[in-house]
Amino acid sequence: MNAILNFFKPKRGVHPTEHKAESTQLPITKLPLPPALVLPLRQHIGHLPKVLVQEGDYVLKGQLLAEAEGAVSAAIHAPTSGTVSAIAEATIPHPSGLPDICITLIPDGKDVWVERKPQDWQHADKHALVASLRNSGIVGLGGATFPTHIKLRADSASNIHTLIINAAECEPYITCDDMLMREHADEIVQGIVIAQHLLGAQRSIIGIEDNKPQAIVAMQAATAGKHITIVIVPTQYPSGDARQLIRLVANIEIPHNKRATQLGVQVFNVATVRALYRFFCLGEPAINRVVTVTGNVQDPQNFEVLFGTPLPVLLKAAGGEKPNTTHFIMGGPMMGFDLPSHDVPITKAANCIIASSPALFAPPPPAMPCIRCARCADACPIQLQPQELYWFSKSDNFEKARDYNLFDCIECGVCSYVCPSSIPLVQYYRYAKSEIIAQDKAKEAADLARERNEFRLARIEREKQERAQKHAERALGSKLDGAKAEATKAEPEKNEAVTPEASSEDAAKLAKQAAIAAAVDRAKAAKLASQQAGNAPKNVAPTNPAVQQEIAEIDARRKSVGLEKTADVSSNIDAEKQAKIAAAIERAKAMKAAKEAEKLEKND
Amino acid sequence: MNRSPYITNAPSVSTIMLKVLLALVPGIFAYVWIYGGGILVTITLATVTALLAEALLLKIRQRPVKPYLMDLSAVVTAWLLALALPPLAPWWLIVVGTLFAIVIAKQLYGGLGYNPFNPAMVGYAVLLISFPLIMTKWPAPLLLAQTKLSFLDQLNFIFSNILPNDVKVDAITSATPLDYLKTQLKLNHEVAAIAQAPIFGTFGAKGGELVTGAYLLGGLYLIQQRIISWHLPTAFLAAIAAISLVFYAINPAHFANPMFHLVGGASLLAAFFIITDPVSGPTTPRGKLYFAAGAGVLTYLIRVYGGYPDGVAFAVLIMNMCVPLIDALTQPRVFGHEK
Numbered sequence: 001m002n003a004i005l006n007f008f009k010p011k012r013g014v015h016p017t018e019h020k021a022e023s024t025q026l027p028i029t030k031l032p033l034p035p036a037l038v039l040p041l042r043q044h045i046g047h048l049p050k051v052l053v054q055e056g057d058y059v060l061k062g063q064l065l066a067e068a069e070g071a072v073s074a075a076i077h078a079p080t081s082g083t084v085s086a087i088a089e090a091t092i093p094h095p096s097g098l099p100d101i102c103i104t105l106i107p108d109g110k111d112v113w114v115e116r117k118p119q120d121w122q123h124a125d126k127h128a129l130v131a132s133l134r135n136s137g138i139v140g141l142g143g144a145t146f147p148t149h150i151k152l153r154a155d156s157a158s159n160i161h162t163l164i165i166n167a168a169e170c171e172p173y174i175t176c177d178d179m180l181m182r183e184h185a186d187e188i189v190q191g192i193v194i195a196q197h198l199l200g201a202q203r204s205i206i207g208i209e210d211n212k213p214q215a216i217v218a219m220q221a222a223t224a225g226k227h228i229t230i231v232i233v234p235t236q237y238p239s240g241d242a243r244q245l246i247r248l249v250a251n252i253e254i255p256h257n258k259r260a261t262q263l264g265v266q267v268f269n270v271a272t273v274r275a276l277y278r279f280f281c282l283g284e285p286a287i288n289r290v291v292t293v294t295g296n297v298q299d300p301q302n303f304e305v306l307f308g309t310p311l312p313v314l315l316k317a318a319g320g321e322k323p324n325t326t327h328f329i330m331g332g333p334m335m336g337f338d339l340p341s342h343d344v345p346i347t348k349a350a351n352c353i354i355a356s357s358p359a360l361f362a363p364p365p366p367a368m369p370c371i372r373c374a375r376c377a378d379a380c381p382i383q384l385q386p387q388e389l390y391w392f393s394k395s396d397n398f399e400k401a402r403d404y405n406l407f408d409c410i411e412c413g414v415c416s417y418v419c420p421s422s423i424p425l426v427q428y429y430r431y432a433k434s435e436i437i438a439q440d441k442a443k444e445a446a447d448l449a450r451e452r453n454e455f456r457l458a459r460i461e462r463e464k465q466e467r468a469q470k471h472a473e474r475a476l477g478s479k480l481d482g483a484k485a486e487a488t489k490a491e492p493e494k495n496e497a498v499t500p501e502a503s504s505e506d507a508a509k510l511a512k513q514a515a516i517a518a519a520v521d522r523a524k525a526a527k528l529a530s531q532q533a534g535n536a537p538k539n540v541a542p543t544n545p546a547v548q549q550e551i552a553e554i555d556a557r558r559k560s561v562g563l564e565k566t567a568d569v570s571s572n573i574d575a576e577k578q579a580k581i582a583a584a585i586e587r588a589k590a591m592k593a594a595k596e597a598e599k600l601e602k603n604d
Numbered sequence: 605m606n607r608s609p610y611i612t613n614a615p616s617v618s619t620i621m622l623k624v625l626l627a628l629v630p631g632i633f634a635y636v637w638i639y640g641g642g643i644l645v646t647i648t649l650a651t652v653t654a655l656l657a658e659a660l661l662l663k664i665r666q667r668p669v670k671p672y673l674m675d676l677s678a679v680v681t682a683w684l685l686a687l688a689l690p691p692l693a694p695w696w697l698i699v700v701g702t703l704f705a706i707v708i709a710k711q712l713y714g715g716l717g718y719n720p721f722n723p724a725m726v727g728y729a730v731l732l733i734s735f736p737l738i739m740t741k742w743p744a745p746l747l748l749a750q751t752k753l754s755f756l757d758q759l760n761f762i763f764s765n766i767l768p769n770d771v772k773v774d775a776i777t778s779a780t781p782l783d784y785l786k787t788q789l790k791l792n793h794e795v796a797a798i799a800q801a802p803i804f805g806t807f808g809a810k811g812g813e814l815v816t817g818a819y820l821l822g823g824l825y826l827i828q829q830r831i832i833s834w835h836l837p838t839a840f841l842a843a844i845a846a847i848s849l850v851f852y853a854i855n856p857a858h859f860a861n862p863m864f865h866l867v868g869g870a871s872l873l874a875a876f877f878i879i880t881d882p883v884s885g886p887t888t889p890r891g892k893l894y895f896a897a898g899a900g901v902l903t904y905l906i907r908v909y910g911g912y913p914d915g916v917a918f919a920v921l922i923m924n925m926c927v928p929l930i931d932a933l934t935q936p937r938v939f940g941h942e943k
Contacts (some may be wrong), residue, residue: 008834016611095606173612243940256940279932333610360611368675369717374833374887375614382939387887388931405938413609420614421717427607 012381013236014414016172016212016334023175023292023300028183030304030315036085036375037105037308038078038345039065040092044139045146046072047169051103057084062285065103071139074147075137079287079306082107092328093311093347097340105308105597116283121194129280130198136279137286137348142166142177142240142269143331144419145349150275151266152198161264163201163251165192165273167208168233171332174352176290177270179302181208181215184274191273192228194280199266204228206270207249211235235333238412242267244381256408271351291320291346295354296325309346311339311353321355324464329354333361334413341482366423375424376415382408386415390425393432400438406544409433475513613726615831617716621676623831628683628877634818638745638811642758646698647686649762654682661711662827681705684724684877688870688917689731690742695763697738697814701727712767721924722884725917740913744803745811747794752776780868781809783913785860794857799864808867816872821875835892836885841866843900850906863905864928869914874903878916884924891927891934892906894909899923 041048049066053059059078064104066076086104091097121129133149140146165188169177181188196204206223208216208234217231231249233239243254246265254260260267268276272287287307291314294300298319300353305314315321329336330350339353340603346353354360374388384405393403408430614658615623624857633708635643636765658678658870662669685701707728713719721899746752751771761767767776780785781803805813827833844865863873870878879899886895899919906915937943 014613016613252939255942256938308632329608329610331608333608335608336610337606337608356610364612365616366671368671369715371617371618371620371677371717371882372883372885372887377887377936378833383936384938385887385935404935405941408938408940416609416610418614419612420620422612422614422616424607426609430606588767 011378012378012383013238014417014584015236016417018235019294020175020178020211023173023294023302026299026301028179028290028302028304029317031306031314032308033080033107033109033111034306034309034313035106035377037079037082037306038090038310039103039105039308040090040347041066041101041103042092042094043076043145043307043348044074045144046070046074048101049073049209051087051101053084053087053103055084055087058082058108059084059105060112062114062116062283062287064285065105066134068147068149072150074139074145075285076103076307076584077137077285077287078105079269079308080105081110081112091341091344092392093339093344093350095337102345118283119280119585121197121280126198126200127195133245133276133279135285136275137234137591138272138275138279139286139348140269141271141275141289141348141351143349143351148268148272151261152195159264159434160199160261160266161263161364162205162266163192163196163199163204164249164265164267165204165206165270166240166242166245166247166267167206167212167219167270168245170209170235170237170240171334171336171352173294173354174292174332175294176292176302176601178212178215178353179210179292180271180272180274180290182561185218187274187277188219188270189222189226189228190281191275193226194276195266195273196267200316201266205249207228207233207245209233209235209239233531238381238410238414241381241410241412243410250352256405286348288347289348292352293355294352296322296357296360297331297355297402298322302587305346305350307346310343311344311346314346315355322357324357325355326358327356329356329361333496334417337409358534364422364424367423370421370423373420375418375420379414379418381412381414382410384409386425389432390423390428394546396435398432398436402436406432406436420480463516477478608809615898617675617677620831621680623829623847624680624877625676625683627747627826627831628687628819629814630818630821631687631873635691637844640746640753640758640765641755642743642753642762643686643691644701645759645762646691646693647683649688649695649698650702651679653699654678654706657703657706658711661707661875662710662715665711665715667715672716675716678706681710681723681727684873685727687873688724688728690739690745690774692758692761694765697731697735700730704726704730710914717883719883720927722878722881722920724734725878728917729921732890732917736912740780740783742775742780743776745809760830779813780869780913782907783863786907786913789858791886796857801861806861808869813867816867819872819876823872824878824879833889833907834890835889836896838895839849839893840875840879840900841871843897844871844904847901847904851904859908865907869903869907870905870916874899874916874920879920879923883925886927886930886934888931888934888936890936891930892931894934895923895927898926 031182036396041051047068047070048067051066051279053065057064059081061078061081063078064075065078065084067077082105084103085106087101089099090098090102090104092102094100116193119129119132130149130152131150136142136149138148140148140151167177167181192204195201198244204227206219206228208219208230210216216230216232233245233248235582239248242260246260246267247253252263252265254263254265275289279286288304289307290302292300292302293314297315298320298321303317314371328339328342329575330338330339330353333354335356336352338356370387370390372387374385375389380386383403388404389406389409391400392398392404393406411426411429413426416423419425437558570579632643632647655678657674659669659673662672682702682705685705686698689698689701705723706734709721709723709726710716710719711814713721743753753768753776757768767773778784781801782855784803785795785798803810805811807813808816823832824838845862848859848862848865852861860868874882875896876880879896886892899916902919902922903915906912906918910918912918
């Protein structure tokens, strides 16, 4: 009966072949020291940390190499003792494939620790503990890499009641959290206790997918006697998405415009809480993580890897890649990305490396038109209408795409996974999102420029009136003096009665004359200015002379600082910012052009 | 580069269409059993015409021919149209209808995925309006016909309109029960009396019931395979049952019972194969319910009050027009949003 009922229930998410067994046959292996470690400064979301060392410096294991700078940032530590050989750009594991600043460390092989300072977290001041976390280097190890000290910051506004530990690990192939729970459940549980203490949360819930029975047993044993609940959730991708998991284990649906913390829920990955334990109880900063190496390699397994370890070292430890390997994927097959080269370092975000081959991940067949079968809509965990979003994104109808909640899309890839027409739906959404963001930025800049221009025009108008007023007053003043003298001479008694009348009449006349004179002056000045500028636009209706003068002045100023005259008002905004926006738009356009070219190619 | 997901697990468009064709096979078998092998000729003719027309139009529109022919959507259109037409319709009728469906209703609107109207129903409606006499003249089921035509006789009749010696057209054709019911009701006969005519079976048309049952079988297969969603057939049949029950309850002498409307005519073919066309239908679950219910009610009203015996084609086309509105008004609640 249940089977029949389930048939009619909409099935959110998908259940791809797990491929987890391959990499769980061997225990987590500690990788030997590589010949060099390359540590990108950008291993987290937020600002780049400030480098504290110089080339040639000798550093100890766990020593701070770069400290968090700005509100959202994370520190970088030396994963072992050795010498800083370079601080230069190198390829980092990022979808953009762009190089970024990295610190290269040559290990001395001694692996000497700095002085480690475990903390009495049960009794120490919470604020001091969280403050110390700022330079722990710990970030979300589930892949989001958000600095952890910010998530634990216990300000008065936050009122976290529930701590959720994400152990779902819903992506196929990835097993690092599974293996970590099997082997280090105690450390994870102690980390949970610490996190709960720091947050002041009333309860902790661990969400684990039911395809990890050994991990569940280990966690149950480790949590015995503690007030920690384990909720076993069905294996259904993407249950590991934070909002999905919160709904699954705590039955709380986080509104789209709120953060989980606003509803009193905080989520941490299992590896992150373990790092918390090691930081507070052992005094170790974040210098390593567990990485799954799987796919087209000889011996798929999990390794404990120092950050900065070059990928080839890791691959060699996994028996090397099989011959028909084409490239490497970082992350899982649903949301991962192609590594720009195989010579990249392992970073804090690297939960899984998959060697890819055509046999493993066949290139998708050419996309067919959407037949509106709505399989994507049935599978979308956010209950979006992917087929409508696709239609809007494809036709550049971005406003509609936004109306249909494009920005709620978590890019989990479920829609593409179930699409009979093999449409790369997520790519369309990424494109539409980047385009909308670029447009918003441009619009913001234009609005700002328009506002400034309006303000400027108002100011000019005000100044003009003030000038006319002054002229009038001055002229009236001199005339009045003369009139007064005459009147005193002729008829002293009448003077007081006549003067106000005469003066008001005269004043009006004079003011008018003064205004005319001022206007003529301005016109002359404007003419002069435009002649100087030499390139007065001809098809523009003659504006207020004062405005023209102002424009001429601005042009002159601009020339003096080396900026050419531009026609539109947005030239007021910071040139650098504009250049950035232009670059962003160009990128989006290039993406679109590439996509169109691809489409054409397919149609041929 | 970010081009995830790297894995997919979806039947291709071709597979989906193939399963639809497969689901029609029991119905076709029943058809042959009841009306003879002529339907096979009709289906073949429609299929060939559809594929040729599709290939030609793709060529003209400078689209790749092979992948679009392989998607089999043109074949599905051809089969559905052929099954909707009278089994012994002349060859040119089938060709004209198929051409209209593929060329005008499908390719000129942009081909697969872009047609706002169900192509098979456009073809059918055009034929029904243009050639009403031929379109309402159905052959009698073999078990009722005074003269039984052999397969070759049927083939000959379709292509040359020539019947074997001493056989009259009237001898092989009869009114469909829906048609008969309509004309007899106009003569002030009562439903119960009309239903005594030999063309009526237990529930619907004699013999036709079997075909209908076979469609039901194929339809259930499509639901089980998740090719079609249960919303559409359920709401369609429920709507027909509900509205016919209301009328039947008011005046059983003048209105046929719900069972007759469910089993008779093209109700089940429409429920599982016609209103389920994804391209011209709505995509939201609630939208599907409204769309199908609307089509059901319209089908009934056209049957009872319209000028044509069955109302499926017009009902579907009218509901196709409402699809953008239905979709816009039935957007499901998005995760994390208020309704």
